[in-house]
Amino acid sequence: MIALDLVHLRQWIGREETRAERLTTAIAARFNATFDRTETATEGEPAPDLIHLCLAPDIAPTSTLGPDGHPARGGFLPPVPLPRRMWAGSHFRFHEDIRIGHMVTRRSVVRDVTAKQGRSGPLCLVTVEHRIDSDGALAVTERQDIIYRAAGPAAPPSAAPPAAEAAPEGRYRRAIDASPTLLFRYSALTFNGHRIHYDAPYARAEEGYPGLVVHGPLQATLLLQFAEALRGKRPAQIGFRGLSPLFDTAGFTLNAQDEGDGLRLWTAAEGGPVAMEARAEW
Structure with missing residues (x-):
């Protein structure tokens, strides 16, 4: 300990x-x-x-x-x-x-x-x-x-992930391909050497993940761009909170729901839980 x-x-x-x-x-x-x-x-x-x-x-x-x-x-x-x-x-x-x-x-x-x-x-x-x-x-x-x-401890490859409540579908949705190329490019843009984002054998064997991990700031950037596209302008403020990881083993969606004068946004893999949630206000 x-x-x-x-x-x-x-x-x-x-x-x-x-x-x-x-x-x-x-x-x-x-x-x-x-x-x-x-x-x-x-x-x-x-x-x-x-x-x-x-x-x-x-x-x-x-x-x-x-x-x-x-x-x-x-x-x-x-x-x-x-x-x-x-x-x-x-x-x-x-x-x-x-x-x-x-x-x-x-x-x-x-x-x-x-x-x-x-x-x-x-x-x-x-x-x-x-x-x-x-x-x-x-x-x-x-x-x-x-x-x-x-x-x-690293989880064995055959281990099933714990059951989690599937994320809801937002009124607005956009599909994203969580490709290794996208993750590598974002790592290069940010000079981020963390191996869980580009070294799949390390991510699996050493940190127990099923695949490459999608960066939190990458998800945040995609959600902000989604919010801007929906409302036609940048919000005055936006907050993000990571809840569970996303991996390159499947695509994921950007979701949004009108909430008062703002938007509630989240990412999720197909059938998976909410990965990152956000609230944008204009």
Whole structure:
């Protein structure tokens, strides 16, 4: 059993980090190609929303990466000793457009570090706030939750997944092909070395998944694009929460339902439970 020294880990609360990268037409064009967007990436034009998740990533030498492909613990984020790290959810508020050609700056601060006991063992939740500027103008604010958990035993390939309630069908639906190519391209866009998204033998044998795992931020980006297409404009704010994983073993759907002045959105594999849920407000 891994013990968490929460007093030590909470010393990271208030730690800050600033990273910046220019959003070039080449980056925007690669983002558009990955998501099958047909618009031309033009200097000075508004960039696709959530493209900032692909900018200014953590850059670590390959030799320093852990067995899972993540950089070593410590630095800006607390050195949580639990081996599995997951994007649990985020809440975004949009203030102005990020524009292609602008210098995009992300200022981040650790706001909280908490621990609890989950069904699979100890969990540690780290909350980070980000301020995203486009050439000095506030564009996006984000509250992000990261969960660390213990490594569970790999499930045998023949093991049946636990029964879960199937997700409902939304009034609006769109089918997505969770292809290894899509997952690899998004990993490349975000410089994400986590092997569960592109190394199927590792994902199965070491982490016990039935296939490659669909990124949480990838699902969030697809849901936001879906919401924008349904309402014809970007929401003022949108929040996401991951509930269960999606895999490349089957396609999945984007779902939406009108809810007051906003939209309730979710992803789900065919016959599977809700994987990610969201609420968009205009």
